Amino acid sequence: MRTACVFTREDDILKTAGRINAFTGALVAEREPLDAWYLGDEKEGAAETARCVAGIGTAVRCPLDSGTLPENMLDNLEALYRERQPELLIFTAGSGALAARLAARIGGTCLTGCRTLGRDAEGLWVRRTVYNSHADAVCRPQGRPLVLSVSKAGPVSESSVGESEQAAITEVSPVLKHYGYCLDRKLKGSREKNPLEEAKLVLVGGRGLGSRENYERLKRLARAWGGACGCTRAAAINGWADVADIIGQSGHVIRAELCITLGVSGAAPFMAGLENVKNLVAVNSDPDAPVFKGADYGLAGDALEVLEAWEKQAEEQRHEN
Numbered sequence: 001m002r003t004a005c006v007f008t009r010e011d012d013i014l015k016t017a018g019r020i021n022a023f024t025g026a027l028v029a030e031r032e033p034l035d036a037w038y039l040g041d042e043k044e045g046a047a048e049t050a051r052c053v054a055g056i057g058t059a060v061r062c063p064l065d066s067g068t069l070p071e072n073m074l075d076n077l078e079a080l081y082r083e084r085q086p087e088l089l090i091f092t093a094g095s096g097a098l099a100a101r102l103a104a105r106i107g108g109t110c111l112t113g114c115r116t117l118g119r120d121a122e123g124l125w126v127r128r129t130v131y132n133s134h135a136d137a138v139c140r141p142q143g144r145p146l147v148l149s150v151s152k153a154g155p156v157s158e159s160s161v162g163e164s165e166q167a168a169i170t171e172v173s174p175v176l177k178h179y180g181y182c183l184d185r186k187l188k189g190s191r192e193k194n195p196l197e198e199a200k201l202v203l204v205g206g207r208g209l210g211s212r213e214n215y216e217r218l219k220r221l222a223r224a225w226g227g228a229c230g231c232t233r234a235a236a237i238n239g240w241a242d243v244a245d246i247i248g249q250s251g252h253v254i255r256a257e258l259c260i261t262l263g264v265s266g267a268a269p270f271m272a273g274l275e276n277v278k279n280l281v282a283v284n285s286d287p288d289a290p291v292f293k294g295a296d297y298g299l300a301g302d303a304l305e306v307l308e309a310w311e312k313q314a315e316e317q318r319h320e321n
């Protein structure tokens with residue numbers, strides 16, 4: 001099966017190569033022909049990528065500068081596809097949109113967020129992330145050409161950088177059609193990183209806190225303890241907390257050393273946000289609340305009493321210091 005791995009100029013070469021190597025391992029083991037297509041302006045990029053990805057036989061570079069529109073990238077990918085006709089195209093993590101758009105242009109089948117590629121008696125199978133990356137599914141893609149993009153979530157293996165013979169690079173001339181608009185400038189993402197994503201300690205307030213005032217108290221306590229404060233969707237819907245602080249399937253997946261939930265039932269969409277938490281402590285007045293099933297420590301009691309006790313303790317500590 002002729003395969004092309006597509007690299008765009010934004011890729012971090014070593015990380016990308018590690019992911020692609022892990023992903024294409026099964027093909028390389030079967031000595032399938034692998035091409036590298038590199039769209040970008042860094043002269044050395046193609047060579048470097050081709051050297052780090054195992055099994056690359058042919059490397060093609062299409063020099064596109066940083067002002068190139070996605071449409072122009074797609075024109076060039078489509079031209080490369082028409083010329084070389086690979087059955088399988090593999091895009092790097094972060095290029096899922098390009099992959100989907102190319103598949104639509106060439107009448108292919110597209111799967112994004114792919115983690116593992118394998119082959120058995122029934123043909124190719126792909127393991128990919130589903131439900132906003134909270135679960136994986138195994139798919140059997142039937143259509144060809146097959147266009148896949150690799151998931152950021154893995155398979156990541158920095159050590160799996162290959163030791164390919166350096167592939168000779170063919171340079172192709174880019175096609176640059178006019179699309180009625182041009183890139184004026186690229187703006188850096190202005191979104192500030194939410195402290196929840198990095199915090200070692202996270203306190204979470206749920207509907208059981210009962211009011212906006214109590215959620216504000218929890219936020220102050222989190223600050224006093226040097227942590228961050230998040231909420232459930234129910235708390236945000238009630239207007240007590242900011243939607244940007246929702247934890248769970250529709251919000252942040254946190255990786256705190258310690259997470260303490262107060263007045264949170266532990267619904268599955270919320271718990272999905274805690275999968276990387278090391279220690280979970282839950283406070284809930286209902287001893288049968290589902291949250292206790294996933295908790296390392298549980299306190300069946302009134303969240304407001306607990307909050308008050310911790311506030312006192314924090315205040316005492318503040319005076320001592």
Ligand SMILES: Cc1cc2nc3c(=O)[nH]c(=O)nc-3n(C[C@H](O)[C@H](O)[C@H](O)COP(=O)(O)OP(=O)(O)OC[C@H]3O[C@@H](n4cnc5c(N)ncnc54)[C@H](O)[C@@H]3O)c2cc1C
Pocket residue numbers: 205206207208209231232233234235246247248249250251262263264265266267268269270273283284285286289301302303304
């Ligand atoms: C597609 C979809 C995506 C979703 N995504 C998310 C998401 O990302 N994040 C999220 O949080 N939710 C999400 N939800 C909603 C989720 O299913 C729950 O409705 C939500 O998590 C419930 O929030 P809660 O635990 O604060 O409220 P509730 O479920 O109402 O729980 C409140 C808890 O507080 C306890 N309690 C009450 N009073 C006290 C007290 N005084 N002291 C101690 N405990 C008390 C109760 O026993 C109860 O267990 C999603 C739902 C859907 C359908």
